[in-house]
Amino acid sequence: MGSPAKRVLRYEVAMPVDAFLADLSAVLPERALVREQERVAPWLTDWRGRWTGASKALLEPGTTEEVAIIVRLSGEHRVGLVPQGGNTSMVGGATPPADGDAVLLSLRRMTRVRALEAGSAIVEAGVILADLHAAAAASGQRFPLTLGARGSATVGGLIATNAGGTQVLRFGTMRAQVLGLEAVIAGGLVHDGLGGLKKDNRGTSLDQLLIGSEGTLGIVTAARLRLIPAIAERGVAWVGLDSAEAAWSLLGQLEEASERVEGFELVPAECLASVLDHVPGTRSPLEQTHRWNALIEVTAGRGEPEPPTATLERLLAPALESGRVADAVIAGSEAQAEALWKLRDSISEAERKRGPAAQHDISVPPAVMARFMTDAATRVEHAFPGTRAFGYGHLGDGNVHFHVRAPAASSRDWAESGEGKAVSRLVHDLVTDSGGSISAEHGIGQMKKDELARLASPARLQALRAIKQAMDPRGIFNPGKLVD
Numbered sequence: 001m002g003s004p005a006k007r008v009l010r011y012e013v014a015m016p017v018d019a020f021l022a023d024l025s026a027v028l029p030e031r032a033l034v035r036e037q038e039r040v041a042p043w044l045t046d047w048r049g050r051w052t053g054a055s056k057a058l059l060e061p062g063t064t065e066e067v068a069i070i071v072r073l074s075g076e077h078r079v080g081l082v083p084q085g086g087n088t089s090m091v092g093g094a095t096p097p098a099d100g101d102a103v104l105l106s107l108r109r110m111t112r113v114r115a116l117e118a119g120s121a122i123v124e125a126g127v128i129l130a131d132l133h134a135a136a137a138a139s140g141q142r143f144p145l146t147l148g149a150r151g152s153a154t155v156g157g158l159i160a161t162n163a164g165g166t167q168v169l170r171f172g173t174m175r176a177q178v179l180g181l182e183a184v185i186a187g188g189l190v191h192d193g194l195g196g197l198k199k200d201n202r203g204t205s206l207d208q209l210l211i212g213s214e215g216t217l218g219i220v221t222a223a224r225l226r227l228i229p230a231i232a233e234r235g236v237a238w239v240g241l242d243s244a245e246a247a248w249s250l251l252g253q254l255e256e257a258s259e260r261v262e263g264f265e266l267v268p269a270e271c272l273a274s275v276l277d278h279v280p281g282t283r284s285p286l287e288q289t290h291r292w293n294a295l296i297e298v299t300a301g302r303g304e305p306e307p308p309t310a311t312l313e314r315l316l317a318p319a320l321e322s323g324r325v326a327d328a329v330i331a332g333s334e335a336q337a338e339a340l341w342k343l344r345d346s347i348s349e350a351e352r353k354r355g356p357a358a359q360h361d362i363s364v365p366p367a368v369m370a371r372f373m374t375d376a377a378t379r380v381e382h383a384f385p386g387t388r389a390f391g392y393g394h395l396g397d398g399n400v401h402f403h404v405r406a407p408a409a410s411s412r413d414w415a416e417s418g419e420g421k422a423v424s425r426l427v428h429d430l431v432t433d434s435g436g437s438i439s440a441e442h443g444i445g446q447m448k449k450d451e452l453a454r455l456a457s458p459a460r461l462q463a464l465r466a467i468k469q470a471m472d473p474r475g476i477f478n479p480g481k482l483v484d
Contacts, residue, residue, distance in 0.1 A: 017056050017101060020077040024059070024070065031109075032066055034058040043104055046095045047088050050416070051446065053096035055082070055104045062109045064182060064190060064221040070105060071219060071476070072188025080479040081105045083215040085126065085154030090361065091445030093161065093214050097480050107156045110221060120179055122194055124222045125156030132225070141227040144171040148345040156220045162212035164441035166344070169396035170262045171228075173441070174211065181207040182222040186472055196224045209467065214443050215478040217471040231299040234262075235308030236337035237316065240290030240327040244268075244370035244395075247294050250325065251395055254296070254315050260308065263297035265344050266395040268373075270388070274350035275343050282343055285329050294395070295344050297337075347392060347401075356406040356414040358423045364436035366398035373400060376430045380404055384423055399440040402427060428455060444482045452483070 024033055034040060035057050045052045059081075061067045074081050080102030084094040096102045110124035113135050121143070123132060129143075129150040136143045147153065147165035157163075159181070163174045171177070180193040183206070193207050210218055241247050247266050254261045269291050275282050286293075298308040298315075306314075312330050319325040331337040351357060364372045373391035380389040386407030391400040404423050406414040414420045428438045432455050444452050453461065464483045471477075 016077045016079050017103065020073060020079040020103070021057055023073050023077070027069055027073075028059075028066060029062070032059060032061050034060060040104065043084060043087055043106065044096065046092050048090060048092075051092040051095040053082075053098050053102075054100035055096045055102065056100060057103050059103060059105045060109050061105075061107075064110075064184065067105075067107075067184045067219055067221050068188040068190055070188075071184045071186070074103075074476045075186060075188070075474050078474055078476065079103060080476050081219070082478055083107065083156065083160070083219050085157030085160075086128065086149065086152035088149040088153050088157065089161070089445055090359075090442040091439070091447040093443050093445030093478070093481055094157070095446070102479055105219065107154065107219075107221070110156075114222065119227055120196060120224050121227055122222060122224045123155055125154060125159075125220050127155045129153045129155070129158065136227050137230060139227075140230050142230045143177070143225060144228050145174060145177055148348065155223055155225070159211055159220050159223060160213065160215045161441070161443040164394065164397070164399060166263050166265060166394065168394060168399070169264055175208070177226045178207060178211055178223055179226055180224040181210055181220055183210050183218045183220045185218040186474065186476070190221075191218070194222060194224045209471070212443075214445065214482050216468060216482050217477060219477070229301055232302045232304065233308055234297055234299045234337065235310075235312045236298075236331040236340050237296045237312045238285040238329050238340050238343075239294040239296060239316065239325050240286050240288070241292040241294060242290070242326060244292055244373055246324055247292055247395060248367075248370040250294065250319055253319070255396075257315055258298065258311055260298045260300060260304075260311060261296065262299045263295065264396050265295040265393070266370075267293040267295060267344060267347070267392050268390050269293070270390045271347045271350075271392045272343065274354050275346045278350040278353040279342075279346040282339075282346065285340060285343070286327050288327065290326050295340060351403055354405070356410050356412050356420075358404045358406075358415040358420045358427070360400075360402040360404075360424065360427050360431075360438075361440050361442040362400050362402055362427070362431045362436055362438055363398045363440035364400060364431060364434045366396060368434055369395060369398045369400060372430070372434055372436075373402070376402065376427065379430060380423060380426060383426060384419065387423065398436070424451070446480055449480075449482065449484075 040058045082096040082102050083105045087094055107125040110126040112124045115122040116139050132143050144167050145165050158174050179196045182194050183191045191206050251264050269289055298311050300308045316328050377389035388405040391402040393399045393401045428451050
């Protein structure tokens with residue numbers, strides 16, 4: 001008789017993510033843990049459709065305490081957390097890795113305005129920018145930062161990326177608007193900096209470390225933000241110019257003559273044509289086409305002796321008479337002002353519809369921005385025949401959105417192809433040679449991580465990596481972004 005058959009024992013080995021989710025399910029409310037993949041799937045792909053990741057669950061905490069539990073357990077299980085607000089990242093900064101070893105952490109349920117005071121508001125990370133604007137307006141104040149994605153971008157995401165927008169010229173980036181933060185750091189510890197202290201010398205500022213860190217050092221859960229008095233009215237003008245240098249000269253003259261210039265956006269004819277062709281309900285503000293255009297906004301508070309439209313008329317009249325400005329129109333109503341701003345805010349939408357392009361969010365010293373846009377475009381088009389290069393953006397703070405359209409009949413993924421990547425390398429080299437930054441306001445995310453490693457100074461890279469190691473020793477916060 002033969003020997004008895006051996007009994008094979010099979011064991012189910014729990015993966016770290018599975019064990020992590022099992023522990024969470026025992027301590028979190030059911031609403032905070034979403035496992036159904038049909039509900040998770042919409043948040044796995046970035047806004048631009050360039051990256052898609054995987055996640056076994058979507059965590060939706062409703063309180064800071066729940067975030068702290070999640071962070072503590074993620075550290076114990078060594079499971080990565082990918083924080084996500086409005087999912088409007090332009091660099092894949094809120095998309096999980098494709099291997100499924102990390103879990104999405106959405107702050108979209110944390111939408112309370114905790115306090116609204118004179119000069120500041122305490123709001124949670126999931127508050128949408130447009131809702132913050134509305135809350136501030138209801139109290140006779142305003143939050144002085146806006147951008148095209150204001151209907152979906154959240155406070156937490158704006159802080160994580162140190163967002164800019166169209167009012168940086170006068171008020172600065174998101175960093176300048178933050179008076180204090182609440183955040184959960186490694187170990188599930190809660191940092192409470194919402195007191196809004198004007199003086200606090202207890203060592204390195206945790207708030208400032210977290211701003212612009214792209215969720216790689218901790219999870220911002222709330223912020224005390226600066227509010228300023230609401231404007232009584234605004235004046236908006238669209239100006240036609242012959243050159244970017246003429247626009248820079250005009251901006252200098254306007255700022256010297258008035259402290260109320262709040263926005264100055266430079267738009268080349270190429271961008272305006274795209275908007276008029278691809279965005280319904282838009283029309284050219286001026287009868288003739290001009291190589292360059294400037295969108296200018298001047299504001300006035302209550303009690304100002306001169307209305308902003310009158311200020312624009314006074315400031316632009318000499319430039320028109322001397323020929324430094326070719327033509328100009330001033331909005332006669334709020335509806336007309338919104339129509340002019342729609343032309344600027346719709347550029348990204350129009351360019352996406354136009355076809356594949358390598359898009360670069362870069363900055364150079366403001367004084368060289370006008371020259372950079374024209375010189376860099378010439379260099380790129382010469383090096384890559386068939387491409388079309390142009391820049392637009394926030395002239396006063398040197399933020400250039402530099403687009404390079406693919407040659408005719410290129411594939412949709414041209415920007416990620418060999419030639420598209422070579423184009424971006426050249427653009428980034430030109431930026432670095434000009435003393436600029438390869439990321440002005442969108443962040444590094446996963447899209448520019450290799451380029452940051454290639455071009456950043458050894459001092460910057462060493463500091464970034466040391467801070468990451470110190471603040472996130474187990475590597476759980478937004479893995480695969482910014483630095484390794």
